[in-house]
Amino acid sequence: MATKVVERKPLSIWERSYLPQVVGGLKITFKNMFKPTVTLEYPEERPEIPPGYRGVPTLVRDPNGREKCVSCQLCEFVCPPKAIRITPGEIPEESESRHVEKGPKEFEINMLRCIYCGFCQEVCPEEAIWLQDIYSLSGYSREEMVNNKQKLYELGGTLPDPYYKWDRKKQAELEGNPHH
Amino acid sequence: MDWIDILLKVIYALVMVAVVMTIAGYSVLAERKIASWIQGRVGPNRTALPGLSALPVIGPMLVKLGIWQPLADGVKFLFKEDPIPGHVKKFYYVLAPMISLAPALITMVVLPFGVYYVDGQAMPLVLANVDIGILFILAVSSLGVYGIILAGWASNSKYPFLGGIRASAQMISYELAMGLALLPVFMWFAPETGGSLNLFNLVQAQGNHMWGVLPAWTIFYQPLGALIFLVSLFAETNRAPFDMPESETDLVAGFNTEYGAFKFGLFFLGEYTHIIIGSGVFVTLFLGGWNLPWITMPAGILGAALSILVFLGKTCALIFLFIWVRWTLPRFRYDQVMTLGWKKLLPLAVANFVLYLIIIALIEG
Numbered sequence A: 001m002a003t004k005v006v007e008r009k010p011l012s013i014w015e016r017s018y019l020p021q022v023v024g025g026l027k028i029t030f031k032n033m034f035k036p037t038v039t040l041e042y043p044e045e046r047p048e049i050p051p052g053y054r055g056v057p058t059l060v061r062d063p064n065g066r067e068k069c070v071s072c073q074l075c076e077f078v079c080p081p082k083a084i085r086i087t088p089g090e091i092p093e094e095s096e097s098r099h100v101e102k103g104p105k106e107f108e109i110n111m112l113r114c115i116y117c118g119f120c121q122e123v124c125p126e127e128a129i130w131l132q133d134i135y136s137l138s139g140y141s142r143e144e145m146v147n148n149k150q151k152l153y154e155l156g157g158t159l160p161d162p163y164y165k166w167d168r169k170k171q172a173e174l175e176g177n178p179h180h
Numbered sequence B: 001m002d003w004i005d006i007l008l009k010v011i012y013a014l015v016m017v018a019v020v021m022t023i024a025g026y027s028v029l030a031e032r033k034i035a036s037w038i039q040g041r042v043g044p045n046r047t048a049l050p051g052l053s054a055l056p057v058i059g060p061m062l063v064k065l066g067i068w069q070p071l072a073d074g075v076k077f078l079f080k081e082d083p084i085p086g087h088v089k090k091f092y093y094v095l096a097p098m099i100s101l102a103p104a105l106i107t108m109v110v111l112p113f114g115v116y117y118v119d120g121q122a123m124p125l126v127l128a129n130v131d132i133g134i135l136f137i138l139a140v141s142s143l144g145v146y147g148i149i150l151a152g153w154a155s156n157s158k159y160p161f162l163g164g165i166r167a168s169a170q171m172i173s174y175e176l177a178m179g180l181a182l183l184p185v186f187m188w189f190a191p192e193t194g195g196s197l198n199l200f201n202l203v204q205a206q207g208n209h210m211w212g213v214l215p216a217w218t219i220f221y222q223p224l225g226a227l228i229f230l231v232s233l234f235a236e237t238n239r240a241p242f243d244m245p246e247s248e249t250d251l252v253a254g255f256n257t258e259y260g261a262f263k264f265g266l267f268f269l270g271e272y273t274h275i276i277i278g279s280g281v282f283v284t285l286f287l288g289g290w291n292l293p294w295i296t297m298p299a300g301i302l303g304a305a306l307s308i309l310v311f312l313g314k315t316c317a318l319i320f321l322f323i324w325v326r327w328t329l330p331r332f333r334y335d336q337v338m339t340l341g342w343k344k345l346l347p348l349a350v351a352n353f354v355l356y357l358i359i360i361a362l363i364e365g
Helices: A019-033 A074-078 A119-123 A149-156 A165-174 B003-038 B058-065 B069-079 B090-110 B133-141 B144-154 B158-188 B199-205 B223-236 B261-286 B300-326 B334-364
Strands: A057-059 A084-089 A103-110 A129-131 B114-118 B121-125
Touching (some): A019 B003, A057 A149, A074 A084, B069 B261, B090 B133, B144 B158, B158 B223
Antiparallel strands (some): A084 A103
8 A cells, every 4th residue: 555654844943932833823712702602591592402302291182172191000100210100080970071081180290200211201102291392490399399280281281183082982982883 | 208198108009909909800801701702602791780780771781791790709709608628727828818919919019000291201100119110020029929839838738739839830930031031121221211120211211212113112122032021921920821830630729729718819819910910010111111102192181091091901902912822722731831941931031131232232332
């Protein structure tokens, strides 16, 4: 293989005095002073959260405003730090969504334990629990850091639903095909 | 001396201390701001005063510039808890920060910062117009290093100790070159000043023009001397790239390690006061003090104010240089500092000295 020997010239006295390099460095830093800053001024400006970000876990409603969670407790079981606690409850007789098997009476996620792994979202058969783009949370007490059901729905809001599983089930039931 | 005279002197001194301390506070701000700009950041831009920051346009602008930050810093230093570690030598530990600040404040006594013309007679604006001017500054400013050595020793732990030792070694190495670079300056202007070491006369002599065009600032005639003095000044004020006593990468925080709260604040203030006074001395010796080329100052109060402004402007430019260099150059290694001091600067200073001896002899002979 052809090797090219680069001649390494000895430094001249002027170069050995460091001064040209010092002046060169000063020029660079001086130019830098007039460049725009790269700072994101945090509380006023917020970073853009990329899709798929695993933020605070939340509960979502379907576009009809019905809660999606059916209290199957899979997330509670899969949660590695045991941050989720669900108290299953019956759905009242007169409710429109009576045909859904169950609903959570209480749903608590302890954010002091949560590790944002996203297993709960992955395991949820109803796509009811989502890790969304909330990345900063704070509180004055430990109790405050436990998100209850109401808070979780507040944070979660409504996400679009491509399936409407329980609506279809109800429709099937009305059409006389309960085993749809 | 009348008691009125004494009172006036005290008031002048207090005013000067206030001004220098204010400049010191704001050079800390300048340091932070310039550092951020160089690094593409924003710097302190949050501190606001309740009343003033509510002004329509100026208020938020001043806040953005961080104008109130030094106030907040000062208040923080004052009100922090001031613990004294159990292992230190208490008396010297407390004494050290004072010793490091006091010499810087004392040297400004002989630093002339302006000129006032009374009946065509130039009167210096200075606290004490002593004939040994520069000798006084050299003698007193070197005492500042005692504070650092004392801090290093009294802290009774290894990093401050190493910092103190480095400070003393560095001071000894660079003081020589500094003194030697100064001598030709005073010899050069000996015809005008009558050979005295008075700083005011030296600055007035720099107001002349060579052949009516070139201003007689020393830096134009002795650039090498100016460079040696500047480098030594960086070393003497413990500024990067010569901040050996502190070198936070290898010595934690050097002599500062065991200090906190107001005592650290004193060291901090002392460092910046040294920079200001050092810049002032450099302006006086090499940059023509309050002289502007081709412009004669108007007489009276206006002229005096202008001369002070020019002097302050030049000093601030030099402070900017100090900050600019700090955020550009990496720190020298300890042995490199010693090599530069003893093997490069000292011979260079001697050569410079001899060269100007010959030149001056030729001119006058």
